[in-house]
Amino acid sequence: MKFLILQKVRTEIPIDMRTKLLPAEFKYLEKLEKKKIIESSYHLIGQQGNILIVNADSDEKLSRIISEDPMFFHAKGKSTP
Secondary structure (H helix, E strand, O other): EEEEEEEOOOOOOOOHHHHHHHHHHHHHHHHHHHOOOOOEEOOOOOOOOOEEEOOOOOHHHHHHHHHHHOOOEEEEEEEEE
16 A cells, blocks of 8 residues: 655754764655565655655554654654555
């Protein structure tokens, strides 16, 4: 099943924390793209965030994919099947 995930980084996060987490997040998303778990990813122009199309065969797998993102605790998100 495919899910659309909208993720926006919280604005109150200190810039030094963002600069440490962003490279880790990019690496994580790249790994998922190589495994074909992420079908597409898009940066939200003019905003701090992403839109992802994720392939996951269960809610548990989707939850694990989202929660392992380095930016998980510093962003708010929404997923839609």
